[in-house]
Amino acid sequence: xxxxxxxxxxxxxxxxxxxxxxxxxxxxxxxxxxxxxxxxxxxxxxxxxxxxxxxxxxxxxxxxxxxxxxxxxxxxxxxxxxxxxxxxxxxxxxxxxxxxxxxxxxxxxxxxxxxxxxxxxxxxxxxxxxxxxxxxxxxxxxxxxxxxxxxxxxxxxxxxxxxxxxxxxxxxxxxxxxxxxxxxxxxxxxxxxxxxxxxxxxxxxxxxxxxxxxxxxxxxxxxxxxxxxxxxxxxxxxxxxxxxxxxxxxxx
Amino acid sequence: xxxxxxxxxxxxxxxxxxxxxxxxxxxxxxxxxxxxxxxxxxxxxxxxxxxxxxxxxxxxxxxxxxxxxxxxxxxxxxxxxxxxxxxxxxxxxxxxxxxxxxxxxxxxxxxxxxxxxxxxxxxxxxxxxxxxxxxxxxxxxxxxxxxxxxxxxxxxxxxxxxxxxxxxxxxxxxxxxxxxxxxxxxxxxxxxxxxxxxxxxxxxxxxxxxxxxxxxxxxxxxxxxxxxxxxxxxxxxxxxxxxxxxxx
Amino acid sequence: xxxxxxxxxxxxxxxxxxxxxxxxxxxxxxxxxxxxxxxxxxxxxxxxxxxxxxxxxxxxxxxxxxxxxxxxxxxxxxxxxxxxxxxxxxxxxxxxxxxxxxxxxxxxxxxxxxxxxxxxxxxxxxxxxxxxxxxxxxxxxxxxxxxxxxxxxxxxxxxxxxxxxxxxxxxxxxxxxxxxxxxxxxxxxxxxxxxxxxxxxxxxxxxxxxxxxxxxxxxxxxx
Numbered sequence: 001x002x003x004x005x006x007x008x009x010x011x012x013x014x015x016x017x018x019x020x021x022x023x024x025x026x027x028x029x030x031x032x033x034x035x036x037x038x039x040x041x042x043x044x045x046x047x048x049x050x051x052x053x054x055x056x057x058x059x060x061x062x063x064x065x066x067x068x069x070x071x072x073x074x075x076x077x078x079x080x081x082x083x084x085x086x087x088x089x090x091x092x093x094x095x096x097x098x099x100x101x102x103x104x105x106x107x108x109x110x111x112x113x114x115x116x117x118x119x120x121x122x123x124x125x126x127x128x129x130x131x132x133x134x135x136x137x138x139x140x141x142x143x144x145x146x147x148x149x150x151x152x153x154x155x156x157x158x159x160x161x162x163x164x165x166x167x168x169x170x171x172x173x174x175x176x177x178x179x180x181x182x183x184x185x186x187x188x189x190x191x192x193x194x195x196x197x198x199x200x201x202x203x204x205x206x207x208x209x210x211x212x213x214x215x216x217x218x219x220x221x222x223x224x225x226x227x228x229x230x231x232x233x234x235x236x237x238x239x240x241x242x243x244x245x246x247x248x249x250x251x252x
Numbered sequence: 253x254x255x256x257x258x259x260x261x262x263x264x265x266x267x268x269x270x271x272x273x274x275x276x277x278x279x280x281x282x283x284x285x286x287x288x289x290x291x292x293x294x295x296x297x298x299x300x301x302x303x304x305x306x307x308x309x310x311x312x313x314x315x316x317x318x319x320x321x322x323x324x325x326x327x328x329x330x331x332x333x334x335x336x337x338x339x340x341x342x343x344x345x346x347x348x349x350x351x352x353x354x355x356x357x358x359x360x361x362x363x364x365x366x367x368x369x370x371x372x373x374x375x376x377x378x379x380x381x382x383x384x385x386x387x388x389x390x391x392x393x394x395x396x397x398x399x400x401x402x403x404x405x406x407x408x409x410x411x412x413x414x415x416x417x418x419x420x421x422x423x424x425x426x427x428x429x430x431x432x433x434x435x436x437x438x439x440x441x442x443x444x445x446x447x448x449x450x451x452x453x454x455x456x457x458x459x460x461x462x463x464x465x466x467x468x469x470x471x472x473x474x475x476x477x478x479x480x481x482x483x484x485x486x487x488x489x490x491x492x493x494x495x496x497x498x499x500x
Numbered sequence: 501x502x503x504x505x506x507x508x509x510x511x512x513x514x515x516x517x518x519x520x521x522x523x524x525x526x527x528x529x530x531x532x533x534x535x536x537x538x539x540x541x542x543x544x545x546x547x548x549x550x551x552x553x554x555x556x557x558x559x560x561x562x563x564x565x566x567x568x569x570x571x572x573x574x575x576x577x578x579x580x581x582x583x584x585x586x587x588x589x590x591x592x593x594x595x596x597x598x599x600x601x602x603x604x605x606x607x608x609x610x611x612x613x614x615x616x617x618x619x620x621x622x623x624x625x626x627x628x629x630x631x632x633x634x635x636x637x638x639x640x641x642x643x644x645x646x647x648x649x650x651x652x653x654x655x656x657x658x659x660x661x662x663x664x665x666x667x668x669x670x671x672x673x674x675x676x677x678x679x680x681x682x683x684x685x686x687x688x689x690x691x692x693x694x695x696x697x698x699x700x701x702x703x704x705x706x707x708x709x710x711x712x713x714x715x716x717x718x719x720x721x722x723x
Contacts, residue, residue: 001575062656062704063697064663067674071697074690130304131344135410136334136362145357149348168561172664182563196571203564210559228348230390 006197009188013201017209019098019180024167027102031109032159038114043121053114060111065104065169072104073097073176101173109166116158117151124150153225160217164210171206181205254313255280255445256301256336256414261310261321263296270296271307272469278414283446285456285477288466289492294449295341297466298416301447302336303329315413334362337407341419343399345391351402352378352387355409363410377405381435397428404435408444415439417448453496457481465489506688506695509680513673514699520593520662520672525655527598532605539610550606557603562596562661569596570668593665597658604654612647613639645718652711656704663700673699 038053060068077095124147132142174183181202189198254277263271270293278284286294299305301312303324310321315335319328337358345354355374359365365373378384381401391399400420407415417436421429433455440446440459450456456463456477463480465473465488473486484490539550557565570592574584616639624634663674677696681689 058705059697059701062660062701062708064660064674064700066663067677067693067697067700070677070693071690074693078690125347127340127342127344128346131340131346132357133304133333134302134338134340134344135358135406136330136337137358138330138361141361145361146346146348164558168559168563171561171563182561195567196575199564199567199571203560203568206561206564207556207559211555214558229392 002194002197005192005194006201009194009198010201010204012188013181013184013198013205016180016184017205019178020167020170020209023098023101023105023170023173023178023180024163027105027109028113028163028166030102030106032113034106034110035113035117038110039117039121042114042118057111057114060108061115065108066172066175068108069101069104069172069176072107073100076100076103097173097176097178100176101170101178105166105169108169109162112162113159116155116162120151120155120158121147123154149228153221153228156217156221156224160214160221163217164214167209167213168206254278255315257313258301258321259311261297261300261307263293263300263305263307270469271300274310274469274471276464276471278445278447280413280445281443282461283440283444283448283459284462284464285460286447286449286464286466287451287453287456287480287492292466293469294466295418298418298447298449299338301414301416302333302338304338334410335412336414336416337410337412338416338418339400339403339407339420341422343391343396343403343423345399345402345406347391350388350390351383351394354391354402355406358406358410373409374405377409378402380408381405395428396424397431400424400428400432401435404432404439408439414445414447417446417450419449419451421450421452451496453481453493465492467492503691503695506680506692507699510673510676510692510696510699513671513676516590516665516670516672517659517662517674519590520597520665520670521655521659523594524597524601524662525658527594528601528605528658531598531602532607532609535602535606536609536613539606540613554603554606557600560600562600563664563667565600566593566596566664566667569599589665589668589670592668593662593670596668597661597665601654601658601661604657605651608647608650608654609643612650613643615646616642648711648715652707656707659700659704659707 038057041049041053042057044050080095128146128150129142132146133139137145170180171182173180174186177183179187185198185202189195257277259275261271261274261276262269274297276297286298288294296305300307300310300321303321307321312319312321312332314332317328317331319325319332324332345351346357349357352371352374355377356367356370359370359373360367375384375387378387381404383398383401383405386394386398386402391402394402400423404415404420420436421432424432429452433452436446436448436455437459448456448460460477462474463477464471465480465484465486467488473480473484473489480489481493484493535550535553538546539554541547560568570589573592573595577584620638620642621634624638629637662672665672666675666678669675673696677692681692684692
């Protein structure tokens with residue numbers, strides 16, 4: 001094994017890491033927004049939209065990402081041609097591959113994250129919601145102030161798992177001509193048939209990226225969990241502090 | 253003049269008739285205790301009064317307003333919930349809020365008080381149950397008895413016309429039951445209208461103005477505590493009371 | 501190119517897809533059980549190995565895992581004197597997918613094991629069961645029950661991952677789709693891939709149906 005080659009090629013690979021990150025981050029953000037919408041539609045069981053969403057989610061979650069990538073790659077230009085023929089002003093010919101990639105991965109993210117959001121939502125004890133209603137809160141207020149804050153810490157682990165999967169799935173976009181880590185690895189490797197060395201370099205980079213984001217999300221989870229459920233030693237707002245006094249409490 | 257009257261309340265779960273044409277009435281200052289075996293529909297009944305459980309049919313007259321239990325108007329439901337509060341068996345304190353915040357949530361979002369007014373009131377209520385020093389504690393840091401008393405404080409802070417108690421002491425260790433019972437007794441003496449589902453017969457005898465025996469979705473017998481506990485007329489009431497004899 | 505022609509052509513890759521799925525699932529489950537067992541041991545070495553393995557696998561794209569297996573395994577084997585140049589590609593496919601998915605299954609088994617109510621084991625001891633009996637009769641079945649939903653998801657994930665073996669030149673359904681599309685020079689590409697997607701989806705639905713049926717039949721166990 002050619003270690004010298006490995007060390008030499010590493011900077012070249014690092015130079016395309018931003019492409020990997022760019023696709024991943026944009027796709028997860030767009031995906032999350034739509035996932036929240038889909039989750040709301042499905043939980044409220046909105047007529048017509050809800051079954052459509054259910055079908056799309058099931059379909060997207062049941063098909064390989066690479067197939068989805070190609071469906072978008074071949075399908076989106078055709079759809080745009082169709083729109084152009086119907087008079088809408090688009091330019092199907094100038095569709096950049098990166099747009100296709102982000103489009104495909106965003107749809108994938110929306111479908112998967114909508115399920116994560118729903119499961120986190122159901123993980124919150126229904127009685128918390130009933131208690132909110134019992135003090136006269138409107139249902140929407142109850143969801144906003146009581147249910148959603150408790151949903152978020154339960155969502156983060158699933159979100160984190162999916163985000164890492166998304167980053168790893170971007171390894172497939174070289175198939176439609178985008179040069180990110182895998183694409184660059186293939187290019188470098190083909191120069192001297194040094195496949196193993198280049199792939200090990202790529203492995204190293206993915207490990208670092210995943211470790212980094214995984215750690216950040218893990219820390220976020222514990223911070224959020226603390227903030228939502230256990231904000232010890234936070235003085236109460238808007239009031240003069242109660243003097244330290246031993247209060248005699250019956251029976252405690 | 254009755255404060256709250258409901259008539260012909262019915263509810264079924266999956267072909268199972270859980271409430272069978274119940275008629276019920278309570279006047280201001282009354283403390284009505286509901287006893288009966290598990291599964292008789294007691295919880296379903298009282299949670300239909302604040303619409304946490306929607307009845308299949310029935311009529312409600314509350315503070316002279318008529319409401320259809322099966323298809324109430326949204327505004328009516330909110331109005332009822334802001335005048336009838338509930339204390340749950342499992343406390344149901346908001347897990348993501350401190351003790352004091354648990355009380356202010358209802359005051360701010362249910363009653364529309366300002367943040368400052370809500371805090372003032374909340375701290376006052378906590379003082380009343382002697383838990384002022386725990387105001388910044390989270391439910392996970394409190395004992396069952398403390399949580400339940402905060403649950404009661406959350407309900408009383410709203411100054412509701414009626415408070416519903418759904419087996420408030422069933423989830424508590426015996427030695428903590430006393431403190432909760434004392435708070436409820438105080439409330440009764442202050443004239444709070446209460447509907448209490450409980451297994452504590454001795455407490456019921458002391459504090460109730462009327463006792464209802466519920467069984468199999470119906471009110472089988474009703475009367476003063478003396479009448480029900482000393483001279484039960486209905487066979488099933490007698491059977492039930494002798495089965496829990498040690499509580500008397 | 502007619503609809504049925506496309507389907508027939510794609511389905512000719514189904515045997516490979518299913519072979520990869522079934523064998524990778526079996527082997528990755530075995531690896532998963534082993535790694536989960538290691539992660540629950542008292543000594544640091546075992547737990548360390550488990551942690552390193554899981555960390556590696558969670559940070560590696562399955563595609564890369566397959567490529568590394570294809571290029572790296574022969575090298576490793578040659579150190580022990582085994583010549584793997586003649587081995588069928590499917591072996592590398594199964595190996596790569598198994599190693600890659602084993603980490604996820606290990607996590608599923610481990611967390612399911614830790615979720616079993618401790619009271620259950622105490623009750624088992626209290627009626628006089630030995631360690632082995634308690635494990636076999638109580639812990640193991642309950643671990644399995646708890647892990648089932650995760651396993652279902654992982655199985656579907658594995659199904660989707662089989663499409664990646666194209667990268668080592670293995671002819672599964674996806675590979676057939678790409679060759680078909682290349683042969684037809686871009687005319688039916690969209691149809692080909694949409695139909696391919698539907699085929700995968702139908703298999704995924706089949707898996708879901710199977711698990712739902714299992715859950716329905718054994719619902720009394722999971723109460």
